[in-house]
Amino acid sequence: MTQELNVWLDKILGDIENVKIERKRSNRLRVDVDARALPAVLELLQGRASYVHLSAISCVDRIDDDEFELVYHVWSYEARSLVSAHTRIPRDPGVYLSIYDLYVPAAFFERDIHEMFGVYFEGSPDMGKFILTEWDGPPPMRKDFDSEKFVNETFNREQYHPQWLKDLEKEGGGITTPAEDARK
DSSP, rough: OOOHHHHHHHHHHHSSEEEEEEEEEEEEEEEEEEEHHHHHHHHHHHHOOOOOEEEEEEEEEEEGGEEEEEEEEEETTTEEEEEEEEEETTTTTEEEETTTTTOOOOHHHHHHHHHHHEEEEEEEEEOSSSSSSSSOOOOOTTTOOOOOHHHEEEEEEEEOHHHHHHHHHHHTSSOOSSHHTOOO
């Protein structure tokens, strides 16, 4: 990305209140923006700066801050650059606006984040399960999800102990020490 393009993009984003810009490289930009302004920033990037490709939406559980950080990665084929727009929303209620109307692929990413973190995206076409279809537990990617506790409460460790595993253990193989004993 040329210096001229950088200045132009900084000017466009500078028109929006409370936007913090951090240039990682000449073709890589981080934008921190208030959740209320994010849709406008993405619309501006798409319409005026040709960031037409939504590469991904990521979610980070900032449990110590009681927030989720949502990161929208948009790419411009013309400028050959990536903008990562970061915003934070409260963990409770964990609800945010869908950007499906701007970027159709957002529906997939929003559905995945809903399933793994429990964030609900208002206006998204489908918030149903698609990976964890048999899952009845809490969202497994949240930092307050205790996977070991869930396994211990849900499954019987001895429940799966087929003959081939017993034979392997007799020969000195396999996992013979329960996890709780291994931590001591």
